[in-house]
Amino acid sequence: MSEGISLEELQLATRNHGLPLEALQWDVTPVGLHYLLTHYDIPAVDAGAWRLHVDGLVERTVALSLEEIRARPAVELAVTMECAGNGRAHVEPHVVSQPWLLEAVGTARWRGTPVGPLLEEAGLGEGASDVLFTGLDRGVEGGEEQDYARSLPLSELLEGDALLAYEINGVPLPPQHGFPLRLLVPGWYGMTSVKWLARITVLDGPFDGYQMRHSYRIRMDEDEEGEPLSRMQPRALMVPPGLPDFGTRARIVRAGPCEIRGRAWSGEAEIAGVEVSTDGGETWAHAELVDTSLGRWAWRSWRFQWDAQPGEHEVCCRASDAAGNVQPLAPPWNLGGYRNNAVQRVPVTVTA
Ligand SMILES: Nc1nc2c(c(=O)[nH]1)N[C@H]1C(S)=C(S)[C@@H](COP(=O)(O)O)O[C@H]1N2
Numbered sequence: 001m002s003e004g005i006s007l008e009e010l011q012l013a014t015r016n017h018g019l020p021l022e023a024l025q026w027d028v029t030p031v032g033l034h035y036l037l038t039h040y041d042i043p044a045v046d047a048g049a050w051r052l053h054v055d056g057l058v059e060r061t062v063a064l065s066l067e068e069i070r071a072r073p074a075v076e077l078a079v080t081m082e083c084a085g086n087g088r089a090h091v092e093p094h095v096v097s098q099p100w101l102l103e104a105v106g107t108a109r110w111r112g113t114p115v116g117p118l119l120e121e122a123g124l125g126e127g128a129s130d131v132l133f134t135g136l137d138r139g140v141e142g143g144e145e146q147d148y149a150r151s152l153p154l155s156e157l158l159e160g161d162a163l164l165a166y167e168i169n170g171v172p173l174p175p176q177h178g179f180p181l182r183l184l185v186p187g188w189y190g191m192t193s194v195k196w197l198a199r200i201t202v203l204d205g206p207f208d209g210y211q212m213r214h215s216y217r218i219r220m221d222e223d224e225e226g227e228p229l230s231r232m233q234p235r236a237l238m239v240p241p242g243l244p245d246f247g248t249r250a251r252i253v254r255a256g257p258c259e260i261r262g263r264a265w266s267g268e269a270e271i272a273g274v275e276v277s278t279d280g281g282e283t284w285a286h287a288e289l290v291d292t293s294l295g296r297w298a299w300r301s302w303r304f305q306w307d308a309q310p311g312e313h314e315v316c317c318r319a320s321d322a323a324g325n326v327q328p329l330a331p332p333w334n335l336g337g338y339r340n341n342a343v344q345r346v347p348v349t350v351t352a
């Protein structure tokens, strides 16, 4: 698995760090432990000079200062966000990109103003159907120079809980999470939530830029149009039990009662159940779901009592949601290495 990861991929991995899995213990992820994914460079934004422009198919174009956005009605939502590439390093054949194992996730309290009312105030024009969000960061990808930009169907913004967020866990966004303002779309994979937001443009169809047309689609080959990624598929992750070995991170557990704890989420529907296997997925038993009252858009907590017997074990967990989606045992492959929600497997040595 680790064979074939290049220095260039390591360079991406050190910039875009993951959630250390023991940080699943916090209901809300402390800011510095939340995962990060930045395609280009983190811009240094002068908040005083910065404006959010709203244009395109609107009756009135608007340019709002950060103070004006902060003065609007505010909402705080606990949201679990996961990168669509989470699990990529486990797919075979190897897909060259940010080599996430399982840790591209985090839950934060995001505070901001709902997007829908802002669009309605600008006055939606004839034929408005999609909305483009453009960030201040610029780079080259697939040979194309571009701003990071993605669009969403208007209905998702008018009916959903999408926010223009300026705070995370009670503090202003730090540079790496999109200061001074980012889009936050609960339930969708992370690429949707455009950071360093500069412009909102109302369109009469989906945007056709690189991050829509080429990236973030499920495709088996380059010629295929493919299906766009949207909502997070169910996943359960556990805090790896026992003690870690420094070099390998293999786990050592003392024989006897051992509580396994973790989190589970799905952007499609509520989590319906979590199961645990201690024999590599041969047999499964239900974990107990614990209410953490974080709301619909945040992960659920779960726990499982394991009577650990001496020997070698492989502890696995899998989630299912109320829409009937269940995690697969084996990683699915596609060109981008996206949406691999295969079950987590943690080898554990139980000592007497
Ligand atoms: N402007 C901009 N927004 C962006 C990105 C980016 O590179 N530039 N990365 C996206 C991706 S792929 C993910 S998974 C999330 C990560 O958000 P975080 O770094 O705050 O965890 O931001 C999204 N928004």
Ligand SMILES: [Mo]
Residues within 6 Å of the ligand: 037, 082, 083, 084, 085, 190, 191
């Ligand atoms: Mo991502």
